[in-house]
Amino acid sequence: MIQKVRGTRDILPPESRLWVEVEAVAQRVFGGFGYEEIRLPLLEPTELFVRSVGEATDIVGKEMYTFADRKGRSLTLRPEGTAGVARAFIENGLAQRPSPLRLSYLGPMFRYEKMQRGRYRQFGQIGIELLGAATPAADAEVMLALHTFLAELGFDDLVIVLNNLGDPEDRPRFIELLLRELEGRREELCADCQRRWDANPLRILDCKVPRCRELVAGTTPVAEVVSEEARRHVDGVEAALRDLGVAVQRAPRLVRGLDYYLRTVFEVVSPELGEDTVICGGGRYDRLISDLGGPQVPGVGFAIGEDRLIEVLPASFRERVLGRRPVVVLPVGEAAATTLAVVRALAVRGIAAHAEVTGRSLKAGLKWAGKLGARVVVIVGGDELAAGAVVVRDLDRGEQQAVPIAEVADVLERTGEA
RNA sequence: GUGGGCGUAGCUCAGCUGGUAGAGCACAGGAUUGUGGCUCCUGUGGUCGUGGGUUCGACUCCCAUCGCCCACCCCA
Structure with missing residues (x-):
């Protein structure tokens, strides 16, 4: 018997209704904020992700679903959506469109990992990107759209946790400080963190090992080391969200697993969503497009893991959809x-x-x-x-x-x- | 990638120390004329994950392989 490829799954009715409905709500809410869907290839040159997501990240280091086509070119099934949006933005000259450009996307992403509950090699993501605006209001809009979407699905008590990663120029200074503060305790860190020490020190910050967390808790938060400009930016985002009545919380150790983020990075947590399971994350990436050879266009966006979102959907939503x-x-x-x-x-x-x-x-x-x-x-x-x-x-x-x-x-x- | 568990009908499982498979549920039809949910009857459905080995004979033993689940890791 022919079986599905490992890490993929069949979503049958009536379960599939939840997907259709969640996506419909996303289209409605994000559309309402002015975002239009961009449909991109699932397959991209491997190079795109290596250069955008970052060589030292786990995604590129060990999770890419990569293979060679018939002519030996290295192709990769997209592990996330932003890189493709950036590529398409450059390739199609979207900088010529009225700025800023609001784009949404939705569809399968792929990461070659050992699978587990709520984790698949093919998984759905829904995301939006706001390109061409670098103000705090831009970040606030994106987060408000996200918050609104989740609220429309029936989630309560949502809290957006955010952190300030500063600008790329701030990073060497921060990393140096971090490593100096941890210097004497280096041996006490877990094996992975010892490896991260040289490869990607920032990732030490969100290590889940208890001992690492204790050690990290004693270090100076990134937000205190960043430039004045970056500080004002993220503070402005936070203030705007508070004005809107959106619950925000600073997470001094929050770091996301993608190299292109700077300044604002955020995740959403909710009692329903569980502690360790992130269903949504995003941030600002003002250098991504230019790093890929495009114009200097700032961007901010997020992506929601659809599989996990559906797992934790409020009962009210499930019942309404499944009870038809x-x-x-x-x-x-x-x-x-x-x-x-x-x-x-x-x-x-x-x-x-x-x-x-x-x-x-x-x-x-x-x-x-x-x-x-x-x-x-x-x-x-x-x-x-x-x-x-x-x-x-x-x-x-x-x-x-x-x-x-x-x-x-x-x-x-x-x-x-x- | 590391460690552990499991693979018998669509689903949940039974099958003792080897003699070529069963139940419940589900599905289909019926219990007389155009009326369901209960009950009863009947029926469909399995190369026992796959390949090889031991044996007169293996679902039952051995090996390999594939798949699934859980934990670690990491993330969405």
């Missing part, structure tokens, strides 16, 4: 065509209707409707049909009435069946 009940339309005798006509009348009104097309008896049809979870069954045939009507039966109440065919959709809409 279809209408079933059953023919009696030679009423196949009329049955389909009734389904069409309902379908165009947005009422999900299933036609009975297997030729089973009315009795078997009702049994089937029950199993589908239908609340209403429309029975087409016999005397009523001769009079231009059908029977609308409420399965929960066990009541039914004859309704003229032309009015079926109206009646179902009125009784709240949709």
Whole structure:
């Protein structure tokens, strides 16, 4: 038997409804903030990610889903969305469009990792990017859009945690300070951190090993070492969010696993989301586009892990989406065509209707409707049909009435069946 | 990448110390004429993950391989 590739998965109905619905909310909310969807290739030259995400990151170091095409070129299935957006921005001369440019994207990303619950090699992400604006208001907008999206899904008590990574120029100074402060305790750090010491010292900051955390807690936060400009920027973002009533919290040790971030980096936490499981993260990346050979265009954005988001979706949302009940339309005798006509009348009104097309008896049809979870069954045939009507039966109440065919959709809409 | 557990019908599992497979659920039909959810009956469905070995004979033993799950790691 042919099986799915490791780390991929099949999302079947009704589970798939949650994806469709979450994506619809995203399109609506982000669209409302002026973001339009950009659809990009899943496959990019490996070089793009090495240069944007960063050589020393885990993503590039060991998680890229890379392989050679028939001509030996190294291709990689996109591990994240921002790099591709930056590439497309440059390649299509989007700097010529009215600035700033607001883009959203959604779709599968790939990371070649050992999989586990909530972690797949192919996983969905939803994100937005605001390109061409470097003000605190730009960051605040992006975070507000994110906050609004999650709130629309029914999440409460959302807190945005953010940190100030400063500008690239600040980094050597900070890293030097960090390493100096940890110098004497170097041996006490975990093996991974010892490795990070030389390769990517910033990552020591968000190590999960308890001892490392203790040691790191005693060091000077990045935010205190950054330039005055960077400090004002992130403080401005925080202030703007507070004015908007969005809960913000400083996370002095927050570092994200991508090299291109500077100044603002953030994540969203919520009681429902659990402590260690990040479902969403983002930040500012003013040098990314120019580093890739494009114009000097600043950017800020975030990405949400869709798989995890769906795992922790509020019950209210799940129930609303999964609790939908279809209408079933059953023919009696030679009423196949009329049955389909009734389904069409309902379908165009947005009422999900299933036609009975297997030729089973009315009795078997009702049994089937029950199993589908239908609340209403429309029975087409016999005397009523001769009079231009059908029977609308409420399965929960066990009541039914004859309704003229032309009015079926109206009646179902009125009784709240949709 | 490291460590551990598991792979028998769509699902959850049974199958004793080797004699070529069962249950429940699910699915389909029926219990007379155009009315379901309960009950009863019947039926569909498995190369026992795959390959090889031991054996007269393996789902049961051995080896390999693939897949899945959990933890670590890292992240979304």
